[in-house]
Amino acid sequence: MPIKPLTEDLRNKIAAGEVVERPASVVKELVENSLDAGANQISIVVEQGGETLIQVTDDGSGIPQEEMTLAVQRYTTSKINKANDLFDIQTLGFRGEGLASIAAVAELEMVSCVNGEGHSVKVADGIAGEPEPAAGVKGTQVTIRNLFYNTPARKKFLKKQRTEFRKIVDMVRRFSLMYPENGFKLVSDNRSILDLKPESLEDRIAAVTDPLYKENVLPVSLAKGDYLVTGFVGNLTLVRKKPGEQYLFLNRRFIQNRMLNSAVYNAFKSLVARGEFPFFVINLSLPFDQVDVNVHPMKTEVRFKDEWRIYHVVKSAVEQALEPILSTIPDFSQQERGFDFFDRPPAENESQSSIGFQPPSEPPKLDRAKSYATNLAGGEDQEEAFDFESMWQVHKKYIVSQIQSGLVIIDQHVAHERVLYEEALTAFDGDALAAQTLLFPEVQEFSPDDYSVLLEILPYLEKMGFRMKEFGETAVMMEAIPSEMAWGAERAVIREMLDNYQEYQKKYASFQEALAASFACHAAVKAGDQLTHEEMSALVNRLFGTKHPYYCPHGRPVIIQLSLDELDHRFERT
Numbered sequence: 001m002p003i004k005p006l007t008e009d010l011r012n013k014i015a016a017g018e019v020v021e022r023p024a025s026v027v028k029e030l031v032e033n034s035l036d037a038g039a040n041q042i043s044i045v046v047e048q049g050g051e052t053l054i055q056v057t058d059d060g061s062g063i064p065q066e067e068m069t070l071a072v073q074r075y076t077t078s079k080i081n082k083a084n085d086l087f088d089i090q091t092l093g094f095r096g097e098g099l100a101s102i103a104a105v106a107e108l109e110m111v112s113c114v115n116g117e118g119h120s121v122k123v124a125d126g127i128a129g130e131p132e133p134a135a136g137v138k139g140t141q142v143t144i145r146n147l148f149y150n151t152p153a154r155k156k157f158l159k160k161q162r163t164e165f166r167k168i169v170d171m172v173r174r175f176s177l178m179y180p181e182n183g184f185k186l187v188s189d190n191r192s193i194l195d196l197k198p199e200s201l202e203d204r205i206a207a208v209t210d211p212l213y214k215e216n217v218l219p220v221s222l223a224k225g226d227y228l229v230t231g232f233v234g235n236l237t238l239v240r241k242k243p244g245e246q247y248l249f250l251n252r253r254f255i256q257n258r259m260l261n262s263a264v265y266n267a268f269k270s271l272v273a274r275g276e277f278p279f280f281v282i283n284l285s286l287p288f289d290q291v292d293v294n295v296h297p298m299k300t301e302v303r304f305k306d307e308w309r310i311y312h313v314v315k316s317a318v319e320q321a322l323e324p325i326l327s328t329i330p331d332f333s334q335q336e337r338g339f340d341f342f343d344r345p346p347a348e349n350e351s352q353s354s355i356g357f358q359p360p361s362e363p364p365k366l367d368r369a370k371s372y373a374t375n376l377a378g379g380e381d382q383e384e385a386f387d388f389e390s391m392w393q394v395h396k397k398y399i400v401s402q403i404q405s406g407l408v409i410i411d412q413h414v415a416h417e418r419v420l421y422e423e424a425l426t427a428f429d430g431d432a433l434a435a436q437t438l439l440f441p442e443v444q445e446f447s448p449d450d451y452s453v454l455l456e457i458l459p460y461l462e463k464m465g466f467r468m469k470e471f472g473e474t475a476v477m478m479e480a481i482p483s484e485m486a487w488g489a490e491r492a493v494i495r496e497m498l499d500n501y502q503e504y505q506k507k508y509a510s511f512q513e514a515l516a517a518s519f520a521c522h523a524a525v526k527a528g529d530q531l532t533h534e535e536m537s538a539l540v541n542r543l544f545g546t547k548h549p550y551y552c553p554h555g556r557p558v559i560i561q562l563s564l565d566e567l568d569h570r571f572e573r574t
Contacts, residue, residue, distance in 0.1 A: 020101050020102055020105055020147075022050075022158060022159075022164060022167060023046065023049060023050025023051060023054060023147060023158075023164050023167070023168055024050070024164070024167035024168045024170070024171045026050065026054050026102055026106070026144055026147065027044060027046075027050070027054060027056065027168050027171050027172065028171055029098035029099070029101075029102060030044075030054070030056035030098075030102075030142050030144075031044070031056060031171075031172070031175050032098070033098065033099070033140075033142075034056060034058035034060055034139075034140070035175070035179060035182070036060075037058060037060030037061045037062070037139065037140065038060050038061050039058035039059050039060035039139060039182070040059055040182055040183065040198070041058065041059050041182070041183040041184075041185075042056065042057070042058045042175075042182065042183070042184050042185070043055075043056070043057045043058075043184075043185040043186075043187070044056050044168075044172060044184070044185065044186045044187070045057075045186075045187045045188075046165065046168055046186075046187070046188050046189075047188070047189055048161050048189070049158075049160075049161030049162065049163070049164035049165040049168070050147065050164055050165070050168055051146075051147055051148075051155075051158065051161060051164065052145065052146060052147075053143070053144070053145055054143075054144040054147070055141065055142070055143045055144070056141070056142050057137060057139070057140070057141040058139040058140055058141075059138045059139040060139040060140060061114070061139070062112045062113050062114040062139055062140055063110070063112040063114065063140060064114050065114075065117070065119045065131050068110060068112060068119060068121045068128075068131045069121060069128045069130070069131065071099055071110070072099045072100055072103050072108065072110070072121070072123050072128050073100055073128070074097060074100040074101075099142075100126075102144060103123040103126055103128070104126045105147065105148050105149075105150065105151050105154065106144045106145065106146060106147045106148070106149065107122075107123070107124060107144070107145040107146050107149070108122070108123040108142065108143070108144055108145075109121070109122045109123070109142070109143045109145075110122075110123075110140065110141070110142050110143075111134050111135075111137055111140070111141045111143075112137070112139070112140040112141070113137050113138060113139065113140075118133070118134045118135055118137065119131040119132060119133060119134055120132055120133075120134035125150065162452055162456060165188055165452065166449040166452055166453075168186075168188075169186065169193065169194075169447075169448045169449045169452070170244075170449060172184060172186050172194060173194075173208045173447075174247060174254045175254075176194070176196050176204060176207075176208055177201070177204060177205065177208065177247050177249075177281050178249050178252050178253070178254060178283075179252070180198070180199055180200060180201045180203070180204035181198050181199075182198060183196055183197055183198055184196045186448075191473070192473060193448045193473070193474070194207075194208070194448060196208070201231070201232065201281065202214055202217065202219075202232065205217060205232060205281060208447060209245070209279075209447050210445055210446070210447065211445060212237075213234070213238060213279070216234055216235045216237040216238050217232040217233065217234055217235070217238070217279070218232060218233050218234070218235060218321045218322065218324065218325075219231075219232055219321060220232060220233055220280075220282060220317050220318060220320075220321045221317070221321075222313065222316060222317035222320055224313045224316070226286060226287055226290075227284070227285070227286050227309075227310065227313050228284075228285040228286070229282065229283070229284055229285075229313060229314055229317035230282075230283045230285070231249075231280065231281045231282040231283045232280065232281050232321075233264070233278060233279065233280040233281075233282075233318055233321050233322065234278055234279030234280065235325060236271060236272070236325065238278065238279040239271075239272050239276050239277065239278050239279070240276070240277055240279070240495075240499050241275065241276065241277070241496065241499045242277065242499045243277045244277075245277070245279045245280075246261060246264070246277065246278075246279070246280055247280065247281045247282070248260055248261065248264075248280075248282050248284070249281075249282065249283045249284065250284050250286075250291065250293075250302060251284070251285055251286070251288065251291075252283070253293065254300060255300055255301070255302050256300045256301065257301075257302065259307055259311055260282075260284070260310065260311060260314055262311075263311045263312070263314040263315040263318070264278065264280050264282065264314065264315070264318050265277075265278070266315055267315050267318035267319045267322060268318070268322070271322070271325065280318070282314065282317075282318075284310065284314065286310070290304065290305045290306070291303065291304050291305070292304075388401070388537050388540070390402050391533070391536055391537070391540075393412070393530070393531055393536060394409075396527065396528045396529060396530055396531075397411065397412060397413075397527040397528070398410065398411060398412065399412055399415070399531075399536050399539070399540065401540075403561075405561075405563055405564055406561060406562045406563040406564045406565075406566070406567060407561070407562040407567070408559060408560070408561050408562075409559070409560045409561075409562070410540065410543070410558060410559050411556070411557075411558055411559075412525055412527070412529070412531060412536075412539065413524055413525060413526055413527050414524075414551075414552035414556050414557075414558045415539055415540070415543045415549075415552075415558050415559075416520075416524035416525045416539060417520045417521055417524040417552045417553060417554075418520070418543060418546055418548065418549060418551070418552050418553065418558055419520075419524075419539070419542045419543055419546060420484060420516075420519065420520035420523055420524055421516050421517055421519075421520035421552070421553045422546045422547060422548075424463070424464050424515075424516035424519055424520060425512060425513065425516045427463045427464060428460060428463050428512050428516070432462060432463045432464070432465060433463070433464050433465040433482055433483070433484070434465060434482070434483040434484075435465040435466070435467055435480040435481065435482060435483060436465075436480060436481060436482070436483045436487075437467075437479065437480045438478060438479060438480060438481065438487075438490075441477050441478060441479045442477070442478045442490065442491070443471055443475055443476070443477050443478075444468075444475060444476055444477075444478055444490075444491055444494065445472075445474060445475040446474050446475065446476075446498075447474070448474055450495075450498050451474040451475075453498050454476070454494075454498060457497075457515060460512070460515050461494075461497075464482055464519055465480065465481060465482030465483060465484075465485075466478070466480065466481060466482065466490075466494075467479045467480035467481075478490055478494075482523060484523060485523045489523070492522070493519070493522045493523050496518070496521075496522040497515070497518045497519055497522060513553075516553070517553040517554065520552075520553060521553070521554070525539075543558065
């Protein structure tokens, strides 16, 4: 095939592939333009997860009639003029690709008003028409319809509309945290999702997450030379089991940087375990000529002149913010506790990365537990009776009983977890689990994306014994909870289930198994819960009524058997 230049249309579609990955990418480009235009109020309207409609309206400076056609062409921008400007970028956009890339894969209409005079321009198949007079808006309104209508191969890679919508919510949340002094409104399918007024960052955090966050954040403020680190970190109440609430901004631009994330995580290292993620909103300000933001069209990756210096400044800033917590924790010496969890070399099945506190993989544990369970269940003593009279609780963690051939030890948490897991799976296909009515119904508020997940799994929650009804835009009134669950734990259990739901789906064969495992893990009795003799007996009876009593849904063993031979060997009787 001979070498020849690509057509303009094909060049635009290739460029669009780097800028417009999904509906949230469109929202990002349009909101950046609005902020660069000095907008104070920005409204975003989407339909069907942004697939059929995305409309962004602002009250910014607007675009003059003579520049409207230029604005939708590639490599046209008002933000840089010469090569040196690339090393002093003070705007969110600068590449001149956003509108052109969007117009290449969607139908675009733009209305803008300058000095009270409004005009509109339409773009179809990447070709802009002539500007026409239009009813003026105070600023600019860009309407995108039928995203990827002319690139069906790209369209088929979109996720479910609910998933794409959650990505849009997360994108708007990022901007609202970057610019708390701005107003943002998000409407989806004629339903108001966010309506944020100008406010402080602390109030904005509460507005886009949960009102409880305001009571559980610590201010960050540290100046070192020409670096300034500000923002908030959450206390231990806001530590969650999944990433997603870590916001790192550079000169009011959202960035993704593993090293700077690790600076925050390492400041928390004596407070959280692997697989736990602290909440933070960190704003890093530094001279524009010390960072290169022209690395990737998405503009979320950057390069620093002195990344290690920035790492230590960020870490110091967070450690300083955490001092009130750290000062209340006993300082155990190495001799007293052996060694620190974060100082020891990782075990074979643990991640060696200090970036994200990743937990060990589940399959090896599951295989080991199943192998152990097979040997235990298939042994010659499998019919031995569990001695319910000679049964006691050890350290409020383990249930111990003697059998003819030795001892049996049961982990009370994972035992109850196995019971609840199988009962939840049975309930999904039959009658709902028993529920206990709350004396005082409790209102629980959620972030928009968490609320979206809640609605998705609501029928299954009801099968497990939760009873709730809508109460406002992103809140529910909890009227009853599963009878197995402790009073007062409903808020924490629901939030833990939402946190773990998507992660659990990667480890289980079906949607139902993932949800049942999440519920069982967080509703089961915990290590440290005191059990009466009757409660221990009931738990053990229910455990041996399950299909797989020897390992929990995550693969941990439930039962350990110590034979008399092993005990004799330990005491050197043999």
